[in-house]
Amino acid sequence: MMDQDLSQLVNKIEDAISSIIIKATTEIPNDLSDLINKSLKAEVSEIPKSQLKLILENFEYAAENKIPICQDTGVLNFFIELGSDFPLISDFKDIIKKVIQKTTETIPLRGNSVDPITNENPENNIGENYPPIYLKIKNNNDTLKITVLPKGGGAENISKLFMLNPSEGLEKLQDKVINVIKNAGGMPCPPIIIGIGIGGDASYCMKLAKEAILRPINKRHIRKDVACIEIELLEKINKLNIGTMGLGGKITCLDVHIEIAMRHPASYPVGLIIQCYAHRYASFEINKEGEVAYDT
């Protein structure tokens, strides 16, 4: 590929990243607003109804005015699936940082990158080891897919890692998760989406849990035994009466997604990641000809 073609491709990638950041901070995917509408119909009490009505009104107002749905535009997590035959092989860190810096000013986004030692906030959403980028290589493929997931602090703070005893890991798993959700009450902005990673090791199960958040709502795990745990947990959590914003109500959780990996014989790691109801994400795919397709 000629240098000129390559720089055109980079420009297209930059524009597309900018578009998905705008989309993921100002619009809610349709399946999510449908679910909130359904929750509104399911609730009978006045308080949860008032909350869900305001949530829907807020989605609409944000999209109309192209402003962030939530002031917490989160940690922008990037998931990259790079085809091994895509003409540009890179970790895309520099491109992403450049676009983030620009969109932080134009949308605008909240400056959410704080130095953990000095507490200084450069207000540009970039900095050391930031934002997190997850890179996956797809063999025999010539496309690049990038997904952005703005992850807010309230829900993220409820995250947990359990290193369970393998002799009772599977039995204890559900109680451990339910306990966390119960204690969290309204803090993670319910109705929530739950991502769980079982197996691997400490860091790997957390990564699986985060990826689980991105699975489409209402899509069950391919393995029946895993899908059963998802359904059981969803039912049990919706009996906790935490409700929207922890103010009581029938709907506390919109979905539970579990991903699994083989584990060490001595370990039973369980990663738990919570996502708020404002589950915003957007992605695009670009081929080597520079044709871009968006989806959420």
Added chain:
Amino acid sequence: MIHNFTLPVTPNDLKLLNLKDIIFLNGLIITARDQAHKRIIALFKKNKLPQELKNLQGLAIYHCGPITKECKDEYVFISGGPTTSQRMDTLQNEVVDILGIKFIIGKGGMKNLNTKNSRVVYLNFTGGCGAIVKKKVTCIRSVLWRDLGLCEAIWFLEVKEFGPLIVTQLNGKSI
């Protein structure tokens, strides 16, 4: 029951309230997160509380780190829903005493907030609903402690019909 209050409120106003009541607020509210709470306490102890924070009796603290934009020497409000109140839990009672605040607006509630004898009332605003607040903020009056960052600074906001805010902690009880 639905109440429409203009700030500042008096202790008598608070006697009208019950848990689960819905409130709409008009007037001046100030945002403050953990860093601002810490600084209020530290400066008060040194007797160096800034003038801007000395006449806030009967007003409301809003747990919020808004998105704002600087346009021609003034700030425009973009989006600002509530943040998790629990982070301010260990600092809140002291700040309520220092400032004479009557409402705390946030999300998720607070374990250690002392609401006895109508000292202060906790109001829950819907988390994630940042955009809609733009409609309720009529102007940004000023900003204090910009050095804490846009998110942690104290924003003095003029609001109109800010709500629905749900009374969730009142007179030592919570829902």
